[in-house]
Amino acid sequence: MSGAGLVLDGLTRRFGAAVALDGLSVRIADGGIVGLVGPDGAGKSTLMRLVAGLLRPDAGRVTLDGRDCATEAEALRTAIAYMPQSRGLWTDLSVIENLRLIADLRGVPAGERSARIERMLDSTGLAPFRDRLAGRLSGGMAQKAALACALIRPPRLVLLDEPSVGVDPISRRELWALVRELAGDGVPVLWSTAYLDEAERCDRVLLLDRGRLIGDGAPGDFTGALEDRCLRLTVARDRRLSAQARAARDPALVDAVLRGGHLDLVLAEDAPAPDAAALAPDDPQARIEPRAPRFEDAFVAALAAARRPAAPASSPAPSDDGPPRAGAPRPAARERDGGEALAVDRLVKRFGDFTAVDGVSFSVGRGEIFGLIGPNGAGKSTIFKMLCGLLPPSDGAARVAGIALRDSPAAARGRIGYMAQAFSLYGRLSVRRNLDFFAGAYGLPRAEARRRRDRALAEFGLAEVAGSRAGALPPGYRQRLSLAAALMHDPEILFLDEPTSGVDPPTRREFWLRIAAMADRGVTVMVTTHFLDEADYCDRLAVIYRGRLLALETPDALKAGAATAERPEPDVEDAFVALIEESDRRAAGGRSAA
Amino acid sequence: MSRAAARRLSALVGKESRQILRDPSSIAIAFVLPAILLFIFGYGVSLDAEGVPVAVVVEQPSPQADSLAAAFAGSPSFDPVYPLHRTPAQRLLRLGEVRAVVVVPASFEADLARGDAAVQVLLDGTDANTARIVSGYADGVLSGWLADLARERGARTAPVIEAESRIWFNPAVRSRNFLIPGLVAIVMTLTGALLTSLLVAREYDRGTIETLMATPAGVGEILAGKVVPTFLLGMASMGLSVAMAVWLFDVPLRGSFLVLAGASALFLTAALGLGLVISAATKDQFVAGQLAILVTFLPAFLLSGFIFNIDAMPPAIQAVSHLVAARYFIAIAQTVFLVGTEWSVILPNAAALAVMGVAFLGLARALLVKRLG
Numbered sequence: 001m002s003g004a005g006l007v008l009d010g011l012t013r014r015f016g017a018a019v020a021l022d023g024l025s026v027r028i029a030d031g032g033i034v035g036l037v038g039p040d041g042a043g044k045s046t047l048m049r050l051v052a053g054l055l056r057p058d059a060g061r062v063t064l065d066g067r068d069c070a071t072e073a074e075a076l077r078t079a080i081a082y083m084p085q086s087r088g089l090w091t092d093l094s095v096i097e098n099l100r101l102i103a104d105l106r107g108v109p110a111g112e113r114s115a116r117i118e119r120m121l122d123s124t125g126l127a128p129f130r131d132r133l134a135g136r137l138s139g140g141m142a143q144k145a146a147l148a149c150a151l152i153r154p155p156r157l158v159l160l161d162e163p164s165v166g167v168d169p170i171s172r173r174e175l176w177a178l179v180r181e182l183a184g185d186g187v188p189v190l191w192s193t194a195y196l197d198e199a200e201r202c203d204r205v206l207l208l209d210r211g212r213l214i215g216d217g218a219p220g221d222f223t224g225a226l227e228d229r230c231l232r233l234t235v236a237r238d239r240r241l242s243a244q245a246r247a248a249r250d251p252a253l254v255d256a257v258l259r260g261g262h263l264d265l266v267l268a269e270d271a272p273a274p275d276a277a278a279l280a281p282d283d284p285q286a287r288i289e290p291r292a293p294r295f296e297d298a299f300v301a302a303l304a305a306a307r308r309p310a311a312p313a314s315s316p317a318p319s320d321d322g323p324p325r326a327g328a329p330r331p332a333a334r335e336r337d338g339g340e341a342l343a344v345d346r347l348v349k350r351f352g353d354f355t356a357v358d359g360v361s362f363s364v365g366r367g368e369i370f371g372l373i374g375p376n377g378a379g380k381s382t383i384f385k386m387l388c389g390l391l392p393p394s395d396g397a398a399r400v401a402g403i404a405l406r407d408s409p410a411a412a413r414g415r416i417g418y419m420a421q422a423f424s425l426y427g428r429l430s431v432r433r434n435l436d437f438f439a440g441a442y443g444l445p446r447a448e449a450r451r452r453r454d455r456a457l458a459e460f461g462l463a464e465v466a467g468s469r470a471g472a473l474p475p476g477y478r479q480r481l482s483l484a485a486a487l488m489h490d491p492e493i494l495f496l497d498e499p500t501s502g503v504d505p506p507t508r509r510e511f512w513l514r515i516a517a518m519a520d521r522g523v524t525v526m527v528t529t530h531f532l533d534e535a536d537y538c539d540r541l542a543v544i545y546r547g548r549l550l551a552l553e554t555p556d557a558l559k560a561g562a563a564t565a566e567r568p569e570p571d572v573e574d575a576f577v578a579l580i581e582e583s584d585r586r587a588a589g590g591r592s593a594a
Numbered sequence: 595m596s597r598a599a600a601r602r603l604s605a606l607v608g609k610e611s612r613q614i615l616r617d618p619s620s621i622a623i624a625f626v627l628p629a630i631l632l633f634i635f636g637y638g639v640s641l642d643a644e645g646v647p648v649a650v651v652v653e654q655p656s657p658q659a660d661s662l663a664a665a666f667a668g669s670p671s672f673d674p675v676y677p678l679h680r681t682p683a684q685r686l687l688r689l690g691e692v693r694a695v696v697v698v699p700a701s702f703e704a705d706l707a708r709g710d711a712a713v714q715v716l717l718d719g720t721d722a723n724t725a726r727i728v729s730g731y732a733d734g735v736l737s738g739w740l741a742d743l744a745r746e747r748g749a750r751t752a753p754v755i756e757a758e759s760r761i762w763f764n765p766a767v768r769s770r771n772f773l774i775p776g777l778v779a780i781v782m783t784l785t786g787a788l789l790t791s792l793l794v795a796r797e798y799d800r801g802t803i804e805t806l807m808a809t810p811a812g813v814g815e816i817l818a819g820k821v822v823p824t825f826l827l828g829m830a831s832m833g834l835s836v837a838m839a840v841w842l843f844d845v846p847l848r849g850s851f852l853v854l855a856g857a858s859a860l861f862l863t864a865a866l867g868l869g870l871v872i873s874a875a876t877k878d879q880f881v882a883g884q885l886a887i888l889v890t891f892l893p894a895f896l897l898s899g900f901i902f903n904i905d906a907m908p909p910a911i912q913a914v915s916h917l918v919a920a921r922y923f924i925a926i927a928q929t930v931f932l933v934g935t936e937w938s939v940i941l942p943n944a945a946a947l948a949v950m951g952v953a954f955l956g957l958a959r960a961l962l963v964k965r966l967g
Contacts, residue, residue, distance in 0.1 A: 049804075052804075052808050053808075054804065054807055054808065074810065074812075077808065077809060077810040078810055080808070082804070082805075082808040084801055084804035084805065084808075085801070086800065086801025086802075086804065087801070088801050088802050088804050088805030089802070089805075090609065090613065090800075090802055091800065092612075092613050092616050092617065093609065093612060093613065097609070097612065100605070101605050101606075101608075101609050102805070102809065104601050104602060104604075104605030105602050105605060105606070105806075105809035105810065105811045106809050106810065107598050107601075107602075107810060110601070149805070
C-alpha cells in the first residue's frame with residue numbers, strides 16, 4: 001500500500017515534445033486547502049486531470065488511498081469531486097436541473113437527493129435562482145453553482161481548477177468560505193490559482209513551474225523565508241523607472257517591482273542591502289526601508305531560483321540606460337504636466353429603469369494611471385464604454401482629451417486607445433497583418449503605418465512571431481499584441497478593460513512595467529482590474545459600487561483608511577471589501593430606518 | 595443494467611431532451627427545414643415539362659396546318675406562341691424565350707395529301723434533359739394529331755405499328771411522386787446526422803465533457819443519452835414529412851406505413867451513428883457541422899438515386915454510392931410509397947442499413963474514450 005491520501009510518485013506527462021509534468025512527487029494526506037500555484041504552462045491543469053483520471057501519466061503514478069487514479073479511474077469517480085476550469089455547467093439547463101443531473105450521475109442515493117440539493121442551494125445562496133438557466137448566472141454565481149455540482153456527493157478529494165478566474169473579490173471571498181464549509185472535515189481540496197493573494201489563504205501551497213515542484217509548505221513558510229530580504233525604495237515618481245532598470249541589473253536583487261509610488265525590492269539570499277543612492281543617484285530624497293514580505297515576493301524569488309541556470313524570467317531585458325523602451329514613444333514625449341486628460345461630471349447611465357451609473361464625477365491628470373475597481377456589475381465597464389464614446393450618457397458631461405464627448409464622440413475616439421477584456425484581434429491573421437489592419441482602421445497613411453508597425457513589432461518583442469497566427473500565440477504574447485494594436489495610432493489616453501485577466505503573474509508584471517513607462521511619457525492610462533494587488537500599480541483608484549463612486553484615493557490612502565486594531569496593515573483588497581461592506585451596511589440601515 | 599446505470603441513463607436522456615427542446619435550432623432542423631424542403635420540392639422543383647414555351651411557325655396557313663398548330667395550344671405540356679416567320683422564331687429560341695420551334699412548312703398541305711408530310715422541330719439543347727422531354731412531348735402531339743386526322747377521315751392509312759405504353763406505379767408520370775419519398779430520406783439525414791454531430795461536439799466546445807467524464811457515467815450511457823431523444827425527434831420529423839407527402843402533395847402510399855417506419859428507424863440509426871462518429875472525431879461544433887453536411891447531406895442528395903439515377907453513373911461513383919446509407923433507404927421508400935410492400939426490395943436494403951447502423955455506432959463508441967488527449 002502506498003498509503004492514505006493522495007500520493008503522486010514521479011508523475012510525468014508529456015504532450016508531444018512538451019513536458020507538462022516532470023517527475024512530480026508529493027503526498028497530500030490531511031484535509032484543508034492545498035493551493036496549486038504557478039505561471040501558465042506550469043502543469044496545474046494537467047495535474048488535476050491526471051488525478052481525476054481524465055489523462056494517463058506517461059511515467060510514475062498517482063494514487064488515492066492506495067488506488068491508482070489511472071487504472072481504477074472508474075472506481076474513484078464518486079470519490080473525487082472535480083470542477084474543471086471551464087466550470088462545466090450546462091448553460092441551457094437551470095441551476096436545479098444541473099444539480100439533479102449531476103446528483104443522478106454521481107449516484108447520490110435517490111432518497112437523499114432533494115435534501116442534498118436543498119442544502120447546496122442554501123449554502124451557496126442560490127436558492128432564489130434555482131430555476132434560472134446556468135448561462136444567465138453572473139460569474140460568481142456560476143462558480144458557486146459549479147462548486148455545488150462538484151460537491152453534491154460528499155467526496156474523498158476535491159479538485160478545483162482555477163475556480164476564481166473572472167470572479168470579483170467579494171464573490172471570491174464567499175467562494176473560499178463555501179469551499180471550507182462544504183468540503184467536509186479531513187477532505188483535501190486541491191485549488192489551483194494564478195491569484196497570488198489567494199495562495200496566502202491556503203493551508204499549504206505547492207509551487208509549480210514548468211512541470212516541477214519548486215516549493216511546498218505553508219504560506220507563512222514561504223514569506224517567512226524572505227523576512228529580512230524585502231525592502232521598499234521610496235523615490236520620486238519620474239525617477240522610479242530608471243531606478244527599476246538599475247535594480248533589475250543588480251545581481252544582489254532578485255526582484256524589483258513598481259507598486260504605487262514605491263519600488264518594492266527582494267534581495268538575493270545572503271546579499272547585502274543596496275544603497276538608495278546607487279539605485280537613484282539623482283534623487284537625494286530616495287530612501288530604502290524594510291517591508292513585510294508578500295506571497296508574490298516569495299513566488300518570484302522561488303521562480304528566479306528555479307530558473308536561474310536558464311534565461312531570466314520573462315521580464316523585459318533592461319536597456320543600457322533609462323527605462324525599457326516600451327509604450328508609444330513619440331518624437332517629443334508628452335510631458336506629465338498635471339494638465340487634465342479626462343473629466344466626467346455627474347455622469348449618469350440608465351438602461352430602462354435600471355441606473356447603471358449614478359452621478360459619477362472625477363478628473364484624471366495627464367500621464368496618470370487611474371484605476372476603476374468594483375465588483376462585477378458595479379458599473380465600471382459602463383463608465384468605460386461611455387468614455388470611449390461607445391455608449392451615449394443619459395445625463396451629465398464628459399470631456400476626453402479636451403473634447404466634449406456629447407458633441408463629437410468620433411473625434412474623441414480618434415484620441416484614445418482601447419484594449420478590450422477578451423482577446424479581440426483576428427486570431428486567424430498573422431501578428432503583422434493584425435497590426436496592419438489596426439493601422440489601416442485608424443486611417444494612418446501607408447508609409448507611416450508600416451513604420452509604426454515595424455516599431456511596434458520591435459518594441460513589444462513581437463518580431464520573432466510576426467508571421468505567426470495571432471490566435472496561436474501564448475497568452476503573454478497575445479496580450480502584448482493587443483496592447484500594441486491599441487497603441488498603433490499613438491493615443492493620448494489608453495483604456496484597459498481587465499487587461500491582465502487570465503495572464504500569469506510574471507507576464508502581468510512585465511505588462512505593468514510597460515504601462516508605467518507609457519505613463520512616464522505622458523500617456524494617460526485608465527484601467528479596470530479584478531486583481532486588487534495590482535491596484536497598487538495605479539496612481540489613484542476610484543472604487544465604484546452600484547453605479548456610485550465610493551472612494552477616490554491613492555492606494556496608500558485607501559489602505560490607511562481601512563486600518564483597524566486587528567488589521568494594522570490592510571492590503572487594497574481588505575480596504576476594498578471594508579468599503580463595500582460599509583456601503584451595504586449603510587444601505588441596509590437606511591432601509592430599516594425608513 | 596444495474597439500477598444506478600438505469601438512473602444515470604434516464605437522467606442523461608432527460609438532460610438531452612431538455613437541451614434539444616430548448617434549442618430553437620434543433621427544432622428548426624427537425625421540423626422547419628423538412629417543411630421548407632418539402633415545399634420547395636413539392637411545388638417548386640419539378641422534372642415534368644408543363645407549359646413549356648414553344649414557337650409554332652405556320653409558313654402557309656391552311657386548314658390542316660392551322661389545326662396542327664392549334665393542337666400544340668391544346669396540349670397542357672406546351673404554351674405556344676405563333677410568330678409569322680421562321681426568323682423571329684429562331685431569335686426567340688436563341689434568346690431562350692422558347693424551348694423549341696416547330697415549323698409547319700409551306701408545302702405541308704400538299705405533302706400531307708401525298709402521305710409524306712414532315713414538320714421541323716428545333717430544340718434548345720442547352721438543357722439536354724428538358725430537350726429530350728420536349729422532343730418526346732412534341733412527338734406525342736404530332737402522333738395524336740395524326741391519329742385524330744385518320745379517325746376523321748375514317749381511312750385505314752394509320753401508322754403501321756403503334757406502341758401502346760402504360761406507365762405503372764406513377765401513371766401521371768409526376769416527378770413529385772418519386773422525389774418526395776426520396777426527400778424523406780434527405781430530411782432524416784439532416785435531423786439524424788446534423789443534429790447528432792453537433793451534440794457531442796458541443797460538450798467539448800463548452801467544456802462540459804469534463805464534467806460528464808468525471809462522473810461514473812460510461813461512454814455507452816453518454817452516447818445512448820444522446821441517441822434516444824434525437825432518434826425520437828428524427829422519427830417525428832419523418833412522420834411530418836410522410837404526412838405532408840400523403841396529404842399535401844397527394845403522393846400515394848401504397849405499401850405499409852409500419853414497414854416504412856421500420857425502415858426509417860434503421861436508416862435513422864445509421865444516420866445518427868454517422869453523426870456521432872463525426873462529432874467524436876472532430877470535437878468541434880463548427881467543423882462537425884460542416885463535415886456533417888459534406889459527408890452526409892450532399893451524398894444523400896447526389897449519390898443516393900434521389901434525383902440522379904445511380905445506374906447511369908460511372909462505375910467508380912456507383913461503387914461509392916454503396917457507402918451512402920440514404921441510397922438503401924430511398925430504394926425502400928420509393929418502393930413502399932409507389933409500388934407497395936415488396937419484400938424482395940425491402941429486405942436486402944434494410945439489411946444494408948442495419949449493418950451500417952451497427953458499424954457507425956460501434957465506431958463512435960470506440961472513438962469516444964473516457965479520457966482527454
